[in-house]
Amino acid sequence: MITNEQVFRGYYFQNITEAQLKTDMDGQCDKETSGIENTFCKKLIGDDSALLLSDLRANDTALKCCQDGKLCN
DSSP states (O other): OOOHHHHHTTGGGGGOOHHHHHHHHHHHHHHHOOHHHHHHHHHHHHHHHHHHHHHHHTTOOHHHHHHHTTSOO
């Protein structure tokens, strides 16, 4: 069983593949966006899924993930 502390420390993402992350994130794009925003959301995930997974595994902050993906300053 994975504990909350393990999830917090990025443990959960050690066993997730890039394809799994992309599938899950595409689902979140579908849930949260529509139209051109949905297309843009999925493109960003597809283009940067390896970088995002690396940041998640390193337990980087949401801000660092956002900056690495060039989505914010």
